[in-house]
Amino acid sequence: MEWINDANVLIVGLGLIGGSYARALKRLGYHVLAMDKDPEAINYALEEKIIDEGAVDDSLIPKADCLILALYPSIVTDWVRTYQHLFKSHVIITDVTGIKSAIVSDVQEILREDAEFIAAHPMAGREVYGVKNSDDRIFRDANYIVVPTDKNTEKAIHWCKNLGRILGFQRISELTPREHDSMIAYVSQLTHCIAVALMTCDDNEKLRDYTGDSFRDLTRIARINEDMWTELFFMNREPLLDRIDSFIGEMESIREMIAKEDAKGLKEKMRLSTKRRLLFDK
Amino acid sequence: MEWINDANVLIVGLGLIGGSYARALKRLGYHVLAMDKDPEAINYALEEKIIDEGAVDDSLIPKADCLILALYPSIVTDWVRTYQHLFKSHVIITDVTGIKSAIVSDVQEILREDAEFIAAHPMAGREVYGVKNSDDRIFRDANYIVVPTDKNTEKAIHWCKNLGRILGFQRISELTPREHDSMIAYVSQLTHCIAVALMTCDDNEKLRDYTGDSFRDLTRIARINEDMWTELFFMNREPLLDRIDSFIGEMESIREMIAKEDAKGLKEKMRLSTKRRLLFDK
Numbered sequence: 001m002e003w004i005n006d007a008n009v010l011i012v013g014l015g016l017i018g019g020s021y022a023r024a025l026k027r028l029g030y031h032v033l034a035m036d037k038d039p040e041a042i043n044y045a046l047e048e049k050i051i052d053e054g055a056v057d058d059s060l061i062p063k064a065d066c067l068i069l070a071l072y073p074s075i076v077t078d079w080v081r082t083y084q085h086l087f088k089s090h091v092i093i094t095d096v097t098g099i100k101s102a103i104v105s106d107v108q109e110i111l112r113e114d115a116e117f118i119a120a121h122p123m124a125g126r127e128v129y130g131v132k133n134s135d136d137r138i139f140r141d142a143n144y145i146v147v148p149t150d151k152n153t154e155k156a157i158h159w160c161k162n163l164g165r166i167l168g169f170q171r172i173s174e175l176t177p178r179e180h181d182s183m184i185a186y187v188s189q190l191t192h193c194i195a196v197a198l199m200t201c202d203d204n205e206k207l208r209d210y211t212g213d214s215f216r217d218l219t220r221i222a223r224i225n226e227d228m229w230t231e232l233f234f235m236n237r238e239p240l241l242d243r244i245d246s247f248i249g250e251m252e253s254i255r256e257m258i259a260k261e262d263a264k265g266l267k268e269k270m271r272l273s274t275k276r277r278l279l280f281d282k
Numbered sequence: 283m284e285w286i287n288d289a290n291v292l293i294v295g296l297g298l299i300g301g302s303y304a305r306a307l308k309r310l311g312y313h314v315l316a317m318d319k320d321p322e323a324i325n326y327a328l329e330e331k332i333i334d335e336g337a338v339d340d341s342l343i344p345k346a347d348c349l350i351l352a353l354y355p356s357i358v359t360d361w362v363r364t365y366q367h368l369f370k371s372h373v374i375i376t377d378v379t380g381i382k383s384a385i386v387s388d389v390q391e392i393l394r395e396d397a398e399f400i401a402a403h404p405m406a407g408r409e410v411y412g413v414k415n416s417d418d419r420i421f422r423d424a425n426y427i428v429v430p431t432d433k434n435t436e437k438a439i440h441w442c443k444n445l446g447r448i449l450g451f452q453r454i455s456e457l458t459p460r461e462h463d464s465m466i467a468y469v470s471q472l473t474h475c476i477a478v479a480l481m482t483c484d485d486n487e488k489l490r491d492y493t494g495d496s497f498r499d500l501t502r503i504a505r506i507n508e509d510m511w512t513e514l515f516f517m518n519r520e521p522l523l524d525r526i527d528s529f530i531g532e533m534e535s536i537r538e539m540i541a542k543e544d545a546k547g548l549k550e551k552m553r554l555s556t557k558r559r560l561l562f563d564k
């Protein structure tokens with residue numbers, strides 16, 4: 001379970017994120033295996049030398065010292081249930097999923113005694129999909145969150161943080177599944193809801209001539225993978241609904257300040273907002 | 283009233299936008315004058331050769347063939363009322379203000395018979411202020427909206443569009459004051475309300491470790507000039523309240539889809555959002 005250069009890493013699901021992991025690890029000298037049901041993805045990755053070996057079936061699983069599950073959230077647990085009889089003993093498994101409570105406890109509960117699952121969330125992405133768009137530079141300025149539970153060993157937590165570091169993430173941190181999901185509901189899922197709502201609350205088709213940077217910035221993520229995000233929203237429903245409610249409450253309070261021309265209240269909000277936003281640019 | 287190379291252009295208010303106009307026009311060979319109540323802004327601009335002549339009083343007004351009012355919205359009308367007795371005959375005046383209905387009709391009503399005011403909105407800005415941060419490259423990918431009324435001549439409209447072109451704006455368009463204000467309430471003021479609300483609806487101070495690009499994008503404009511934006515919001519209150527209400531309505535409808543796990547409805551919203559956003563990147 002050491003993270004050593006001759007370790008065989010198996011990437012399960014060779015899409016944008018799986019492909020980006022593969023590129024980074026291959027460049028670092030690891031022996032990178034990948035499985036994906038799509039033969040085109042595997043062939044492309046082999047031709048481009050993004051991976052060393054690839055398969056559309058389960059044949060590579062027994063070779064893997066560690067597994068990176070880069071799958072849609074809803075199928076992670078089932079995947080482990082289906083294939084864990086093929087795992088090498090002492091395998092270590094991590095994931096890239098954007099929600100944790102709904103997955104981590106299930107996986108840890110069903111997992112073989114001689115394997116360990118340590119959850120992680122690489123907070124990187126693009127508005128395009130597939131291994132053909134993969135690019136490990138997306139990790140450079142990004143955050144990586146390790147999400148251990150009391151079932152995890154120090155060794156696995158250390159391994160997982162190290163993985164984030166060698167992939168090139170800028171900041172590595174640690175949260176519980178519950179903390180993670182509440183935070184992600186706020187900084188990622190709520191922002192995607194806002195971007196969609198901003199794009200769909202008006203049907204003007206000539207916006208392009210009238211928009212400034214602000215509208216373009218707020219709607220960049222309005223190009224959205226509807227299958228993945230619908231899953232993520234539903235699997236993190238309660239924390240997300242809480243965050244949407246706080247945000248709508250805050251919008252309503254700003255609305256009232258504008259309606260009543262409460263300059264003092266509004267400027268106070270703006271000063272607070274400015275102060276908090278400044279913390280990011282330091 | 284011709285826009286000719288030896289015309290004297292007077293910039294009134296030498297801040298970020300006034301300074302950026304000055305830089306662009308000076309480079310193009312115009313004789314650029316500026317007035318600002320702040321002697322430091324004038325001295326800086328003279329030393330940096332951003333302007334040819336500067337004053338903290340009204341002494342340059344009689345020399346100007348055209349005026350660019352780069353002032354806070356609430357003082358534009360008063361400024362014209364106070365200084366128009368000094369205007370050269372046949373002077374042409376434009377502005378850079380982010381709202382129009384509240385200003386254009388007032389200015390056009392009180393203006394001298396032998397002068398013409400043609401409103402424009404350069405949709406460019408930065409999160410920093412003052413002539414020291416001015417930079418005419420901010421116009422390059424930006425939109426410029428000319429906002430004429432039935433009091434304007436074709437000649438002035440043409441002049442104003444040409445000004446946008448020579449400043450380097452990417453797209454020049456034309457809207458009525460009412461259309462402009464409704465559009466701006468949507469693409470600019472609503473987005474600023476959203477960014478502020480997103481920043482103030484949670485008091486977590488360690489966000490930086492957990493945010494991805496999406497949160498950073500949506501809150502870039504949360505660093506906000508509270509005096510200017512409070513003015514802009516209040517001067518465009520009705521269109522802005524309408525837009526806030528539509529947006530909150532849309533957020534509530536997305537909230538209900540998540541609460542009820544209405545995957546079909548949610549994916550439809552996301553597809554619409556994706557389709558509309560794609561129009562921007564063409």
